[in-house]
Amino acid sequence: MIRKINKCLMILFAFTLLILPMCLVAPEAAKKANTLADYRKLLKDLQAEQASNQAKKNSKKSELNSAKNNVSYKQNQIIENQQKITDAMNESQKLDEEIKLGKDKLQELVSAYQISQGDNVYLEYIFNADSYEELIYRYAIMEQVMDYQENQITEWKTKIERNNQLKVDLEKEEEKLNSQIDDLAKDIKSLDKEIDSLDDMYLDIASEIKSVKDSIKMYEDLGCKENESLESCLKVAGDKMLRRPLVKGKITSPFGYRTHPITKKVNSFHSGTDIAVAEGTNVYATANGTVSRITRKSSCGGNMVYIQHIVNGKKWTSTYMHLLEIKVKVGQVVTNETVIGLSGGKTTKSYDTCTAGAHLHFSLATGWYDKDYFGYNNWKAHLVDAAKTVPLPTSWSSR
Numbered sequence: 001m002i003r004k005i006n007k008c009l010m011i012l013f014a015f016t017l018l019i020l021p022m023c024l025v026a027p028e029a030a031k032k033a034n035t036l037a038d039y040r041k042l043l044k045d046l047q048a049e050q051a052s053n054q055a056k057k058n059s060k061k062s063e064l065n066s067a068k069n070n071v072s073y074k075q076n077q078i079i080e081n082q083q084k085i086t087d088a089m090n091e092s093q094k095l096d097e098e099i100k101l102g103k104d105k106l107q108e109l110v111s112a113y114q115i116s117q118g119d120n121v122y123l124e125y126i127f128n129a130d131s132y133e134e135l136i137y138r139y140a141i142m143e144q145v146m147d148y149q150e151n152q153i154t155e156w157k158t159k160i161e162r163n164n165q166l167k168v169d170l171e172k173e174e175e176k177l178n179s180q181i182d183d184l185a186k187d188i189k190s191l192d193k194e195i196d197s198l199d200d201m202y203l204d205i206a207s208e209i210k211s212v213k214d215s216i217k218m219y220e221d222l223g224c225k226e227n228e229s230l231e232s233c234l235k236v237a238g239d240k241m242l243r244r245p246l247v248k249g250k251i252t253s254p255f256g257y258r259t260h261p262i263t264k265k266v267n268s269f270h271s272g273t274d275i276a277v278a279e280g281t282n283v284y285a286t287a288n289g290t291v292s293r294i295t296r297k298s299s300c301g302g303n304m305v306y307i308q309h310i311v312n313g314k315k316w317t318s319t320y321m322h323l324l325e326i327k328v329k330v331g332q333v334v335t336n337e338t339v340i341g342l343s344g345g346k347t348t349k350s351y352d353t354c355t356a357g358a359h360l361h362f363s364l365a366t367g368w369y370d371k372d373y374f375g376y377n378n379w380k381a382h383l384v385d386a387a388k389t390v391p392l393p394t395s396w397s398s399r
């Protein structure tokens, strides 16, 4: 029974471990703005996030610098220690020689002493003493010299032993320093990684800030009030259906993955439907709506118009590219009869690398790009095939 309970507790514990991190990571706040004030709040949050990212990065960078300094400090310490070992070994070698010399000297003294004990004359000869007192005196000195010599040798030997111990200690320290350097190298690697990912995050935040600032400017230009619903400010008139953007047309390149007509790259994504049409032809809004964005002379797409629609209560964003001329303004309310521009694609090639000849590129996405979501990838994720949605036949001659 107890084992069973234990097993249950274990499973519960494992489950908690599994679930806990999910709970700790709060779901990212839905970044949706309904008023200009919301946008300003969003901008403020993003700027705070950017500042905290910067602060984190600065602190990681200073950690990185200190780790790097620590490595060079330890490397210098190793070099210093190696020098200390070399010095100690040199000293020991010198001491060894001195010991040898000292031993010889001592041997000489011992010999002299031994000889002197048996033969006074020889003794006298060696010490050249004038009197017996003098001789005794010299004996005493000789004994002192011998003692001194012996002490000296002992001291040298102790010094050599100390040097050997120093070598052992320093080598141990070197090992320790090397392992510390290894640890620091690991820290440096992970700090580098963290800084890289913070850099990436910074760029993401920066691009989000840019797009929020663009939106704020757009809604300010439209004269939206701080707390007015942007939906009502945009005055998007509802419509009943999506219509063909051209009176006459023929599909030349479909939406989705295809072989690129210019680069010949296979599996290249095409964000819309290409419709062959003579340059300068009227292009109509696919439905009632409000112009939400205009891009001029993009290096891929040329002159582009984005329109936000509500069709049968559902939000759409339509895009028209490679236009020769744009006839609307951002914020302008259009109907499905409004000529928003003239088709291009041929003379616009001079600045637009994504067109090979006269045609209209028509994209359709769900939701409102620049309001419900931002950024190319988000827009791409919301794209649908206009040929199937409007729908568009292979070719037609009326709207």
Ligand SMILES: [Zn+2]
Pocket (backbone or CB within 6 Å): 253, 270, 272, 273, 274, 360, 361, 362
């Ligand atoms: Zn196209």
